[in-house]
Structure formats: structure tokens, C-alpha cells
Amino acid sequence: MEIMVTIFNIIIFINAALAVITVFRQERDIAATWAWLLVLIFLPIVGFLIYAFFGRRLPKSKLLRLTGSAKKQVRNRINQQKKKLGNFAESANPNHRIVNESQGLVKLFMNSGLVPLFSHNEIETFTEGNVFFKQLILDLENAQESINLEFYTFYADEIGKEILSVLVKKAQAGIDVRVIYDAWGSIGTNQKFFQPLIDAGGRAFPFLHNKLNLIDMRVNFRDHHKLAIIDGQYGYIGGFNIGDQYLGRKKKFGNWKDCMIRIHGEGVYGLQSRFLLDWNGTDVTSKVNPNDVIQDEKYYPKMKTNGHAIMQIVSSGPESQIERIKMGYIKLIEMAQDSIKIATPYLIPDESVLNALKIASFSGVNIEIITPNMPDHAFVYRATQYYARQLTRYGVKVYAYGDGFMHSKTMVVDGKICSIGSANLDYRSFELNFECNAFVYDQKLAQQMEKIHAENVQKSVLQTEKLFKEQSRWLDFKQHFSRLLSPLL
Template sequence: MEFGIPHLFGYLIALTHVLGVVAAIHAVLSVRTAQGAIAWAIALLFMPYLTLLPYLVFGRSTFDAYIQARRQANREMQLAMADLNWRPWIEEAQAAQRSEYFGSLRALPRLSPMPLLANNQVRLLIDGEATFAAIFAAIASARKVVLVQFFIVHDDQLGRRLQQLLLERAAAGVEVYLLYDGIGSHALPSHYSERLRAGGVQVRTFATRRGLLNRFQVNFRNHRKIVVVDGERGFVGGHNVGDEYLGRQPPLAPWRDTHIELQGPVLACLQESFAEDWFWATRQLPPLILPAAYPSRGMLCQVLVSGPADAQETCSLFFAEAIHAARRRVWITTPYFIPDEAVFAALRLAVMRGVDVRILLPARPDHRVVYAASSLYAFEALRAGVRIFRYQPGFLHQKVLLIDADTSAIGSANLDNRSFRLNFEIMLLTFDSTFSGEVQRMLEEDFSHAHELAAGDDQQIARLRQLGMRVARLISPIL
């Protein structure tokens, strides 16, 4: 027996490496992108002890099956909506097409099934206090239907305020629907949802598929944040429901984030996006409401929804198209900067065209491996002429894109592979010089609280940390 145990360990080590080789071959043949395939293959070949189980759970080839299932559900939803005479935006879309901004992003009509719509009112909500004050006030005034969707809901002070408010509206006869992501809200106790259901709130968890292993499936997450009240007021942006989003949890406090409040025809698009996700979770449609009349004036807006079941990589292509369209300015704020080759090339080309390209990133990490990979990309962008800033006061979580003097995008999408290809995301595009001026002033305030990186700053980083950054970059496509 004394000789058997070492032999057994030897066989286990050999088997692990053989399985690592087999899994690496499988990754090369089945992973959707070249970067992801390379990342998995390298990790499986050289670190099979650490990566075999994660690959089994996170990287196995359910992608195509999931895409087909989701597309089928979307087709079923559209059939269910056909009797509702939905999509009430023909006249508004025709008015928008006559505007001077319609041709600025020429690929958008094919990238998004949602049209460019005129006569919308948009209000910028800076940070959590303003955001949740506006959201809670809107919900408190609800008379018919409340649709609420978040990636993360916590059972903390803010989460319980939302819970109580939803229960109050349900008790008043309002139809209330809450959808949250099963992985993003994994810490949410069951009694939170049970109390809502007992009070008449319709609550569902967004799950990828059924099955034990899919309980741990971090891909195909629903990262969208949507609130719509009575079809008249809506909200979208970067905040989730948790005390940290109000800046109450060090060491990341104060938390810097941005949301927007909407009124007008574009709310039909927010409702349709919610309905698509609710239908996936329940195979039923939520109530969809159209106001009696739309505003007679307002700005042009377009909702861009993206996800892994898209016919093309909508989110990545949008960022590439927007950066290519820029003539004077590209300002981006994102917590995670892990661009793919197309977006990174678009940034470099914009610099070569003389465009003012700035990227604002957090100075504090919430995920250390992601932060390390982001740092290496940041230094590469710096060497290409991009101005890189690190926000100092607290954690920066906002997702904002400002193009030239009249185009902005605010929503849930980060500049990383997960948002580009694996998550369901939503962004609101606005085409209005006045509103873009507000976004500009907001970002200028953020830049004033940031440290700008300078050439040679990467040389001040310890060698071991530089090595860690490069290892993190190798696996960045699967982060």
C-alpha cells in the first residue's frame, strides 16, 4: 500500500493533464471567439488543476443550444405580441429618419431592432441618491403597472425599501413585476421573494437553463437595469439595488454611477425589452401600456438591446461603429476596460484622425483579476495616444459614451468581452446637443477628480505585478 498511493497520485496527475489536453482541443473547436478559445486552451494546458472544473461549468458548449432556445422564445414572444398591435412608433420613427442625426451612425438601423424615435424627454440622474429617489417616486405614483428588472438585488436597506414599495403598490391594485438575475442576485435570500409573492408581486429569476451545472453558469447573464411605470416613465443605467450603489460600503465608497429617466415613445422599447426577458423566464407576456398621447417635442433616442442570441455581436459592433463615427471627441467611462481587437483598433484609428479620445477608469478594483487585465489594456491604449484617467474618490461603475457634440449612450454595457458577447445588455442612445452638453459637464467633473496616466507610469509597477497583469490578460476573454 505504501507504494500504491504514490502511483495513484501519479495516475491522477496524468489523467488530469490528459483531460486538460482534451478540454483544450474541445475549446479550440467550440468556443465562439478566437480570443476565448486561446484563453481557455492555454489555461487548460498549463493549469488543468485549476481550470478543468471551471471549464466544465462555464465553458462547455451549450452556447449554440442556448442561442437556439432563446431565439425560439423570442419568436414565440413576437407571435404573442402580434395580437396586441404593438410597436406604436411608425410615425415617430419616420420623423426621426428625416432628422440630421439619422445618418451619423449608419449601421444602427441594422444593429438594433428598435428604431430611432423622436419626441422623448431625458433626465440625467447622477449617483445613487438621485437615481433611487426618482425611481421610488415614480413607483409610488404608479396606477396600473410597474415593471422592474435588475441584475443585482440585495436584501439590505435599499433592497428592503424597494420591497416595501412594491408591496404597497401591489396592495393598491397595481400589477407589479420584478425580474432579477439568478447569478447576479445569488445572495438574495428566498424569503425576500416569498414575501413579495405573498403580497401579490409577480417575481421571477432570470436563469440560463435548468439543471445542476447551470446553477453555476456565469455566462448568458441578464445585466440589464430597467424600470417602467404605467408606460409613462422609465429608467435605465448602471445602478443595481444595493447599499453599495448609494456609496455606503467601504472600501469602494463613494460609488460613482449614472442612470437616466425617460418619457416618450422610447418607453415602448424599454417595455418590449423587459417583455422579451420576462417571456423567457415565464413564457407569458407582462402587461404592455401605451399612453394616450406622446409629447409633441423632445429629443431623438434609440434603445440598443444586445445579447448572446443576437444574429451579430451587437454590443461590440455598436462601440466600434460609434468610435469610427467620431470626428472630434470620444469620451468613455467604464469600470472594466478589456476591449476586443475591433474596438481597440477603432480607438487607435480615432487617435490617428485627431479625435480627442479619453477613457475614465476606476482607481480601485472590485475584481482584482479583471482590474489587472484592464490595467494592461489601459497602458497599451496610453501608448497609442489615448488619454487614460483613474477616478480617485471611489469606485467608478458608470457606463457612458460621449461622441462629438450631440451623441451619447448610457446604460449597462461595459467595455469587455462579457458585455460584448455573453451578457444581455441595454443602452440608450441620445442625439441632442443640449443633453450631450449635460453629459459633457458631468464627465468634466469626473475628470477633475481623476488622475491622468502618463507615459512611463507602467515602468513604476513592480515586476511581479506586471507578470500578474499579463497572465490576467491571457484569460481576459473569459473573465
């Protein structure tokens, strides 16, 4: 018995030592460090298997990076724009004033990720799935040159098959059709589903990994983008994926509330560049020289619009230590003078975002956050409730949306600037997912987004300390326990 106890203690000691060495080999957020230590220490052997698939960082490489002359062109454009910042007094575009007032945010993206300003954009907003898909399918049917789709979820259901049939028809007509999908986000969809498109001359690939490859250690890094670019003229970005549930056809979720914007203008160039970088990062096409595709003029046609919206297309992902979208969120929160309106399905902020919200609230800024009133992921939902309670104590108004599932990922500040894209207010979007958001400097759009927010508030229930105190101890325990797993969710 003594020998067994000794062997057990040795195993525990070795396991703990290896856990410390394993976790500290890579730089990561302190909360994530402690969370992984708990997993590795309290789940010997099994914990290391979990870490192998979900805890390892993406190897640093040239994956998804601009190189050569393409990078030089972007840098030159940004340097020219920096010289103009603050000198738009005579500009005919009224949004240049907002850009001038937001120079800190603009330069943050320029300096951290070579993100230029895109002017002269017309923007249309979609919050209902039936309206969004109707317009998307119409644009796909009218395509003349190219169709590039990239979605975290592309289900092989009714709407998925309908869109696939349009893509097949366009590919047969000689249109350049490319599709990127996330294998894990598109459960039930595989290459066989896309075979008719491939046979017609189109192409479709999973991003980075295949869910059937059990030894693929990149499974935790998900392509969370929701992008569509047609002829380089029209682009979509936001929260909608391709699936019946986004049309409210799933009883589990009921009505689906989301936000997608359709862009016609220079901002489409930013979406196109994001797609083509990701295209070169797929397993099958990773050997392609990014410059061969990114600089192809047919993807960046000249266009004329009457729009005045100015925007930056901002990406972030595990290939970089710079969490650009998170920094953008924090900067927006810091800039707020009057109001911050947020919609997010997952409210699991790290300490930096949490503190920014607290400071803004104490500074007199009216902060309203809308979250779902139903779970799609149990632990994530309970963790969201935990942070909703924390923020409520600091004067932030947190609402639970009651008319279906809230999936929008939006932020509006002072009725002047808004962010719309794929990034949630959680650890996964900040550190692990490949995300893309449009930060838009346009008062017209921002006020429209505030109106949408107000309409959603009318269908929501304000979360109060009284409501939280009335909940059961078991529910309280699940919220606190889920919060411990926040950096891993």
C-alpha cells in the first residue's frame, strides 16, 4: 500500500510539473493560464489530451499575411491617409468630422494591422434572415465575374441547398466561384455536399483543418468569418451564417435576431482582401503565392457610389499576438461620452474589457447590453449570466432578449461610430477565432443601429440584482463554475 501511495504521489508531482512547463511555454492571458493549469493538474493524462487539441497556439508562419509588393502598397496608402487626418475641414463628406474626432481609433488599426480607411460606401442593414437571404441570393444570381463566400456555418439544409444550387448554376456559366467554410462550424456538411459545385468548375474548401482529421491540432482555431463578396462590387459582413436556423426555422431558437450589412463602395476591397488571404490559408491552397491572387485587378474593380460612410475592415486571429478587434472595442468604450449600445450572444469579457466597461459606467456613460434569454451552449450561457450580474452591480443595463435568439455582434458609441461583424464579446473571439469586423464612421448608420437597439430593448427583460438574488443556489453555482472555464469556452 505504501508503494502504491508513493507511486501515486510521484505521478501527481510529475503531472503537475509537466502542467506548469506545458502552459508556461507559450505566452497567454493570465486567466487562460490558470484555467489550463486547473485542467492539466486535476485531469491527469486526459487533461494533456484536451490541451493537445484545444490549448496549443497556432504556429507562427506566413499564414494569412500580406507579403511583398501587396504589403508595400497598403503601407503607402496608410501613410498618405495619416497625413490627411485632421485636415478635412473643407471636405464635402460630413463623416470626415467623425474620423477627425476618432483619430486615436483610426491610427490604432492603421499601426497595429495596416488597416486603411475606405471611403464612399453605401450601406444597407439586415436584421431578419428572410430579408437578408433574399437579397444575398439576388446578388448571387446577378454575379458577372466572381463570387467569394466565407462562412463559419454552411449547413446542408434547405437554405444551404438553395444557395448551393445558385452557386452551381453560376459556376456552370463560367463565373469564378469560391467557398470557404469552417469544418467544425458546419457539422453535417462535407466535400461531398459541395461536389456538384466542384464538378461545375467552382471550388470549396474547409479552412485550415478537416473535422475528420483526429490528429489535427488546430481544431480550436475556428474561421468565424461571415463574408460574401460578389464581383468585387458588393460585400456582406456581420453575424448571419448559412442555415435554416438563421431564418427562424428551428423551434429551439425561434425567431433569429442578427445583424448583417451590405456594402457597396471601397469597403468591399477590404472584405475581398480578407477573403483572399484566408483562401491562401486553406490546406489545399496554402502553397499559392498570396500576391498572385490578392493583386488580381478583377477582384478590385473601380466603382462609383453616392455613399458617404467611411470604414475600416479589421481582422484578428490566433496567427497574431495583437488582438485588434478587442483593442478596438476597448478604444470605442474609452471614447464614449454619452452612450454605448452593445448586442452580443456571448458576454464573457476578459479583465481589460470588463474594467473598460466599469470605468465608462462610473464616468456617467449610459451602457446597454443585450444578450440572449436562451442558451445555444450551456456553459457559455451560464458564464454570460455571471458577467451580466457583475456588470449590473456597476450600473450597466443588461437585457435578456425575449423574442427568439439574439445573435447580433454590434457596438454603437455616441450615435456616431459603430462596429458590426463576427466578433463576440468573449475570450474565444478575442484570442482563438479568426474574426472580421467593420468599424464604421457614419452618423446615419450609427443612428439607425441605435434605433434597432431600442426596438430590441423593447422585446427584452432588464436584468436586475433582485432577479439574480431570486434564482436558485444551483443556478448560482452553475454560473460561478462556468465563469471559471471562461478562458476556455
